[in-house]
Amino acid sequence: MENILTFDNVELYYDHVYALKRVSIEVKEGETVALIGANGAGKSSILRAITGLSAIKSGSIHFMGEQINGENAAGIVKRGIAMVPEGRRVFPYMSIKDNLLMGAFTRDDKAEVKNTLDSVLERFPRLRERYKQSAGTLSGGEQQMMVIGRALMAKPRLLLLDEPSLGIAPKLVQDIARSIVAINRDEKVSVLLVEQNSRMALSISNRAYAMSTGSVALTGDSKDLMTDDRIKAAYLGGA
Amino acid sequence: MEQILVNGLYLGAQYALIALGLTLIFSLMNVLNFAHGQMYVFGGFVTYTVVAQLGLPFIVGLLLSAVVLGVMGALIEKFLFRPVIARSKREESTMLLAAGIAFFLDAVILLLFGEKQRGIPKIVDGVFNWDFRIVIPYDRILIFVLAISAIVAFIMYMQYSKTGRAMRALAQDRVAAELMGVDVKYYSMIGFALGAMLAGLVGGLLVSITGINLGMGGPASIKAFMMIMIGGAGVISGAIAGGFILGMMESVGLTLLAVYGDITYLVIFVMLMIFLSIRPQGLMGKPWG
Numbered sequence: 225m226e227n228i229l230t231f232d233n234v235e236l237y238y239d240h241v242y243a244l245k246r247v248s249i250e251v252k253e254g255e256t257v258a259l260i261g262a263n264g265a266g267k268s269s270i271l272r273a274i275t276g277l278s279a280i281k282s283g284s285i286h287f288m289g290e291q292i293n294g295e296n297a298a299g300i301v302k303r304g305i306a307m308v309p310e311g312r313r314v315f316p317y318m319s320i321k322d323n324l325l326m327g328a329f330t331r332d333d334k335a336e337v338k339n340t341l342d343s344v345l346e347r348f349p350r351l352r353e354r355y356k357q358s359a360g361t362l363s364g365g366e367q368q369m370m371v372i373g374r375a376l377m378a379k380p381r382l383l384l385l386d387e388p389s390l391g392i393a394p395k396l397v398q399d400i401a402r403s404i405v406a407i408n409r410d411e412k413v414s415v416l417l418v419e420q421n422s423r424m425a426l427s428i429s430n431r432a433y434a435m436s437t438g439s440v441a442l443t444g445d446s447k448d449l450m451t452d453d454r455i456k457a458a459y460l461g462g463a
Numbered sequence: 464m465e466q467i468l469v470n471g472l473y474l475g476a477q478y479a480l481i482a483l484g485l486t487l488i489f490s491l492m493n494v495l496n497f498a499h500g501q502m503y504v505f506g507g508f509v510t511y512t513v514v515a516q517l518g519l520p521f522i523v524g525l526l527l528s529a530v531v532l533g534v535m536g537a538l539i540e541k542f543l544f545r546p547v548i549a550r551s552k553r554e555e556s557t558m559l560l561a562a563g564i565a566f567f568l569d570a571v572i573l574l575l576f577g578e579k580q581r582g583i584p585k586i587v588d589g590v591f592n593w594d595f596r597i598v599i600p601y602d603r604i605l606i607f608v609l610a611i612s613a614i615v616a617f618i619m620y621m622q623y624s625k626t627g628r629a630m631r632a633l634a635q636d637r638v639a640a641e642l643m644g645v646d647v648k649y650y651s652m653i654g655f656a657l658g659a660m661l662a663g664l665v666g667g668l669l670v671s672i673t674g675i676n677l678g679m680g681g682p683a684s685i686k687a688f689m690m691i692m693i694g695g696a697g698v699i700s701g702a703i704a705g706g707f708i709l710g711m712m713e714s715v716g717l718t719l720l721a722v723y724g725d726i727t728y729l730v731i732f733v734m735l736m737i738f739l740s741i742r743p744q745g746l747m748g749k750p751w752g
Contacts, residue, residue, distance in 0.1 A: 301644035
């Protein structure tokens with residue numbers, strides 16, 4: 225399988241404090257890859273580097289064979305990378321419709337955008353019910369569905385999800401996990417998932433990287449990691 | 464009574480347009496544009512030059528005011544605010560920059576247009592008179608209609624165009640907007656240009672009725688700040704409400720309080736202070752809606 229994303233020896237600093245120390249990860253076409261690890265381990269920094277929100281200091285990032293580090297966020301969305309940010313970040317005073325349309329901001333193919341909109345509303349029927357309401361009135365779970373839908377509006381080849389289960393009611397976390405699996409399967413989109421809920425992340429991904437203080441501590445197939453003693457002790461609460 | 468209401472609406476429509484431009488710039492860039500009043504005066508002088516000096520139709524002057532100020536706004540954003548925002552970590556820097564631009568524009572206006580009060584010939588003659596209960600010259604009605612049309616056009620643009628949607632998104636969540644592919648720099652420039660354009664447009668409208676002079680810039684900025692404080696900074700509906708409320712208060716004050724001397728603004732300021740101590744976020748204080 226081809227690599228859709230290659231993140232090679234990347235270093236990233238915030239005000240002279242390192243966040244990533246020579247980190248290398250890859251995502252293959254069609255895969256779901258999880259990044260797990262504690263707060264501050266550098267998981268979100270990887271996503272910030274891919275989306276162009278933070279500039280990297282050294283190393284390189286390639287997407288579908290082309291170098292993308294150094295490009296601005298807008299250029300990267302256009303290439304086919306969409307991100308669901310941590311804390312959802314809905315546009316609270318805009319309608320669900322306008323929120324979703326913002327997801328397709330870089331697309332010019334009006335008729336196709338309409339089709340994508342229909343398929344997103346089909347996937348998340350709750351959004352259709354509350355189509356004209358402002359996004360701020362949705363519950364946390366509904367907002368999470370909406371921002372996933374908003375990211376899909378860009379018709380991405382690679383979907384980045386930053387802590388989609390954070391602050392969501394436990395029984396909705398399952399719904400969200402199921403949606404991620406379904407999206408990966410139906411939309412032919414590769415997924416890079418950042419999660420503190422390691423159990424959920426490992427159960428829906430093909431492979432995973434366990435992060436610790438800015439570097440990759442362990443990597444492997446998710447089903448192997450699930451039973452790995454070191455992972456159990458450090459990331460699954462010893463269970 | 465009817466006369467007071469009519470005067471208030473007439474003033475309010477123009478005030479609302481000024482406040483809309485100011486609040487747009489504030490919500491997009493977190494910049495308090497102290498030069499807003501000067502931009503409005505500059506717009507007035509553009510229309511004066513085009514109509515009174517060059518003898519072209521009023522509508523040409525009005526459009527040119529909007530265009531000239533739009534270009535000026537874009538340049539000010541690109542070459543002054545953008546580098547300052549990029550390098551400075553303190554918000555006061557942009558305030559000082561805005562104040563500096565206000566003084567600079569005052570000087571430019573003095574140099575280009577002089578210090579005299581200027582006006583243009585009446586655009587329409589005649590007075591509408593309803594039994595002496597409402598007396599209003601036709602040209603004021605025309606200006607009122609133009610101002611309302613501009614407000615409606617602005618709201619439609621913000622609500623339904625792709626650019627408008629991007630600007631609202633940017634004001635509500637900068638990072639999320641960036642992740643959707645909104646180029647923050649480009650849209651900040653468009654927003655600043657649009658805000659300045661509205662200021663120029665009001666200047667062009669007003670020069671046809673009351674005329675314009677160099678000294679009007681500062682007070683106009685202060686009034687604009689009051690309007691967005693009343694309505695709530697960064698909200699379209701707040702700017703419109705603030706504009707009409709201030710217009711109405713001014714109209715009521717100038718008629719009813721005239722016997723006590725020139726105290727309208729004294730009373731308005733006292734009321735504003737009490738109001739803000741109770742509701743500091745203004746009537747509709749929330750980010751751009």
